[in-house]
Amino acid sequence: MAFADSCRCHISESLSTISEAAPGCRGEGGGTPSAGRRSRTIAGALFALLCSAAFTAYSAQKTDPNKTWITGVTIISPEKLDRIEKGSVLIEDGRIAKVERNQKAKKPAGATIVSGKGQYLIPGLIDSHVHLASVPGMKLDRNRELQRMVEDYFKQLPRSYLYYGYTTLVDTAVFDRQVLDDFRRAPLHPDLSDCGESLPLANGYPMSFAPPEIRFELFPNFIYDAKQANRIPKEHKPEEHTPAADVARVKSSGGICVKTYFERGFADDKNLPVMGPDVLAEIRKAATQNGLVLMIHANGFEAQAFAAAGNADVIAHGMWHWQAHDREKELPDEIRRLLDQIVEKKIGYQPTIQVLYGELAYFDPEYLRLPAIGKVVPKEMVRWFQTPEGRWFGKELREEGTSDRAMIEGFERGPLRRVRQVVAYLAARDANFVFGTDTPSAPTYGNLPGLNGYLEMMQLQRAGMSLAQILRAATLNNAREFRMDSQVGTIEPGKIANLVLMSKSPLESVEAYDSITTVFVRGKAVSRDSLTADSAK
Numbered sequence: 229m230a231f232a233d234s235c236r237c238h239i240s241e242s243l244s245t246i247s248e249a250a251p252g253c254r255g256e257g258g259g260t261p262s263a264g265r266r267s268r269t270i271a272g273a274l275f276a277l278l279c280s281a282a283f284t285a286y287s288a289q290k291t292d293p294n295k296t297w298i299t300g301v302t303i304i305s306p307e308k309l310d311r312i313e314k315g316s317v318l319i320e321d322g323r324i325a326k327v328e329r330n331q332k333a334k335k336p337a338g339a340t341i342v343s344g345k346g347q348y349l350i351p352g353l354i355d356s357h358v359h360l361a362s363v364p365g366m367k368l369d370r371n372r373e374l375q376r377m378v379e380d381y382f383k384q385l386p387r388s389y390l391y392y393g394y395t396t397l398v399d400t401a402v403f404d405r406q407v408l409d410d411f412r413r414a415p416l417h418p419d420l421s422d423c424g425e426s427l428p429l430a431n432g433y434p435m436s437f438a439p440p441e442i443r444f445e446l447f448p449n450f451i452y453d454a455k456q457a458n459r460i461p462k463e464h465k466p467e468e469h470t471p472a473a474d475v476a477r478v479k480s481s482g483g484i485c486v487k488t489y490f491e492r493g494f495a496d497d498k499n500l501p502v503m504g505p506d507v508l509a510e511i512r513k514a515a516t517q518n519g520l521v522l523m524i525h526a527n528g529f530e531a532q533a534f535a536a537a538g539n540a541d542v543i544a545h546g547m548w549h550w551q552a553h554d555r556e557k558e559l560p561d562e563i564r565r566l567l568d569q570i571v572e573k574k575i576g577y578q579p580t581i582q583v584l585y586g587e588l589a590y591f592d593p594e595y596l597r598l599p600a601i602g603k604v605v606p607k608e609m610v611r612w613f614q615t616p617e618g619r620w621f622g623k624e625l626r627e628e629g630t631s632d633r634a635m636i637e638g639f640e641r642g643p644l645r646r647v648r649q650v651v652a653y654l655a656a657r658d659a660n661f662v663f664g665t666d667t668p669s670a671p672t673y674g675n676l677p678g679l680n681g682y683l684e685m686m687q688l689q690r691a692g693m694s695l696a697q698i699l700r701a702a703t704l705n706n707a708r709e710f711r712m713d714s715q716v717g718t719i720e721p722g723k724i725a726n727l728v729l730m731s732k733s734p735l736e737s738v739e740a741y742d743s744i745t746t747v748f749v750r751g752k753a754v755s756r757d758s759l760t761a762d763s764a765k
């Protein structure tokens with residue numbers, strides 16, 4: 229039992245996938261039957277040697293553990309969707325060394341073969357909107373008795389993102405750097421960038437959710453607002469909380485982006501203070517000077533108009549509120565004009581439709597029964613979600629006396645319909661969609677790591693984005709927008725070997741994103757099955 233597992237681990241450097249796809253041991257490249265037979269024999273011999281001490285010496289002579297040859301695979305890279313061919317990809321020392329779009333290329337000496345026969349290879353997926361330190365289903369001040377469960381959740385977290393093919397993440401608002409540091413230290417994890425601590429306006433969203441006594445500590449990078457001087461503790465000096473000072477702190481903490489907000493509030497937190505265009509202009513200027521991407525939380529018409537006028541780089545969230553136009557059936561002209569502007573300015577657009585479903589999860593009796601849930605969070609946590617304590621947020625969401633059905637229908641008629649109309653309009657004009665999920669959009673348990681990306685893709689398709697647009701949004705568009713395109717986002721030589729092997733084509737069905745067999749994490753092949761929550765320890 230344990231023996232077999234540890235044998236697999238020895239070769240998991242690059243071979244763990246082969247064990248589940250026996251054809252993977254077939255020698256490609258040679259093409260002649262004898263060559264095929266010969267490498268089969270070699271593979272057989274290798275396998276026999278794996279569990280012996282001799283393996284180390286043998287492999288040192290014959291195969292280079294840092295060289296992998298993925299062969300016979302259909303290569304789908306977003307910059308070349310007009311050239312989808314079978315070929316081979318060579319990985320060397322964690323980077324893509326060669327991309328051969330033909331079937332004649334020879335296996336380089338010493339490389340370990342991974343057969344991609346009948347499979348599709350895409351670049352690792354990028355989710356540019358996550359909150360790693362937030363725990364699904366929990367408030368910021370967590371129940372201490374659940375500490376063990378939370379620790380197990382954090383241990384599984386990087387693996388759950390990888391399980392669904394996410395090899396690059398951007399945490400858009402750091403509030404517990406320890407969680408991010410631990411994530412980066414995990415034995416297997418997606419690459420992680422962040423926007424440092426976010427820039428809310430004093431007492432505005434989202435610091436308004438925290439009690440006044442602690443909100444200035446939780447959001448130390450808030451923007452001072454002279455109009456609210458009497459609501460800001462004296463120890464915080466205005467000159468230390470200017471947009472320029474805040475952006476400089478993000479830069480010096482290693483952030484690649486700046487996140488700010490325009491949100492007047494909802495539910496019990498309405499009429500929150502929001503910044504004016506002058507403040508946004510100062511943030512814009514400082515972000516440009518520091519080479520940082522400017523993201524703004526905006527989910528309504530007014531907020532997105534504010535973001536577009538202020539030349540934000542990325543609008544986080546779809547437009548689910550049309551405000552004065554909420555009840556109109558067709559997309560109002562005024563909103564069309566704004567969306568045209570967003571297309572024209574090539575502003576990155578993150579619809580995050582699944583965020584709304586995350587809330588509906590409490591009214592959908594099927595949700596917690598999804599088998600996928602047990603793959604991405606520990607069993608103990610799934611059980612906790614089912615307890616009355618674990619369902620607390622659903623109670624807060626429910627409008628008094630409203631049935632599950634009515635809650636869902638209300639969302640469908642309102643915000644979901646509106647955001648879908650907006651996404652369809654933008655998709656028809658090929659807007660600059662960038663893929664982001666806002667996972668876990670706490671405190672709901674309806675947006676779980678990794679799985680949420682897959683569900684969001686289904687939402688995007690349903691709203692009218694093409695499969696090519698979805699793939700580009702989650703790879704190249706994100707890489708360009710967040711200035712990582714020299715490193716990730718396509719299958720091209722020189723880039724980091726973050727790759728995903730899947731048995732269905734992502735250009736034929738969105739379900740392909742749930743047909744992943746292997747994830748290459750900086751060149752290391754990891755079988756999908758080994759990444760589930762139930763396979764951990």
Ligand SMILES: [Zn+2]
Nearest residue numbers: 357359400666
């Ligand atoms: Zn967010």
